[in-house]
Amino acid sequence: MMALFWEAMYSISTFTARALGDSYDFAAHNRLLDVGGGQGAFPVELCRRYPHLSATVFDLPHVCDLAEDKIAESGMGNVLPAGDFLDAQPLPSGYDVILLSMILHDWDEASNRQLLAKCYAALPPGGAVVVCELVLNSERTGPPAAALMGMNMLIETEGGKNYSETEYTTWLLEAGFEQPRIVPLAAAGANAAIVAVRGK
Numbered sequence: 053m054m055a056l057f058w059e060a061m062y063s064i065s066t067f068t069a070r071a072l073g074d075s076y077d078f079a080a081h082n083r084l085l086d087v088g089g090g091q092g093a094f095p096v097e098l099c100r101r102y103p104h105l106s107a108t109v110f111d112l113p114h115v116c117d118l119a120e121d122k123i124a125e126s127g128m129g130n131v132l133p134a135g136d137f138l139d140a141q142p143l144p145s146g147y148d149v150i151l152l153s154m155i156l157h158d159w160d161e162a163s164n165r166q167l168l169a170k171c172y173a174a175l176p177p178g179g180a181v182v183v184c185e186l187v188l189n190s191e192r193t194g195p196p197a198a199a200l201m202g203m204n205m206l207i208e209t210e211g212g213k214n215y216s217e218t219e220y221t222t223w224l225l226e227a228g229f230e231q232p233r234i235v236p237l238a239a240a241g242a243n244a245a246i247v248a249v250r251g252k
């Protein structure tokens with residue numbers, strides 16, 4: 053069941069990662085940390101699209117093993133020793149962009165704010181966080197794919213749901229990030245990336 057879930061996640065995320073790489077320019081970044089990166093679809097696709105970029109998966113132990121296989125197959129990206137982004141340890145540093153793809157919809161607001169604070173602390177001045185999700189509109193009335201994914205998260209997780217662009221933007225600003233902006237995408241796994249920077 054687990055292997056099937058991660059294969060499906062990898063497959064969907066391959067297309068989302070390509071859409072992200074087309075819509076957001078990673079030229080200004082050199083080292084990407086993919087927090088909760090799963091099997092590494094984003095590192096693989098983003099390194100293909102941006103050959104100067106190095107990209108690293110940070111995930112739980114049983115997932116790192118699966119990611120190692122995909123990364124070895126493609127020759128793109130790498131995997132850190134397993135970690136838990138909910139524990140009291142800081143996130144690994146030395147990266148100038150942190151990706152959170154389909155992560156925040158798994159958790160409640162307090163956990164998400166805590167994770168964004170850890171991202172802020174791990175980034176250097178000028179570093180960026182990229183939140184890639186099916187984002188609800190400010191009224192939380194749609195679009196349909198984001199509302200349906202939100203229902204899925206309400207059923208499958210303890211505190212997760214899909215959030216609106218207003219919620220993400222507010223949390224990012226309150227975590228200390230600056231200049232949050234919405235980068236629209238068209239993919240099954242995300243309709244936008246919300247990008248914000250740690251000030252200099």
Ligand SMILES: C[S@@+](CC[C@H](N)C(=O)[O-])C[C@H]1O[C@@H](n2cnc3c(N)ncnc32)[C@H](O)[C@@H]1O
Pocket residue numbers: 061062065087088089090091093094110111112115135136137138139152153154155158
């Ligand atoms: C919905 S999947 C998203 C995977 C990937 N980011 C993508 O978009 O394809 C959520 C990921 O978060 C990881 N995860 C969940 N809890 C975690 C934790 N406490 N620490 C690190 N990773 C975690 C899961 O193992 C899984 O790979």
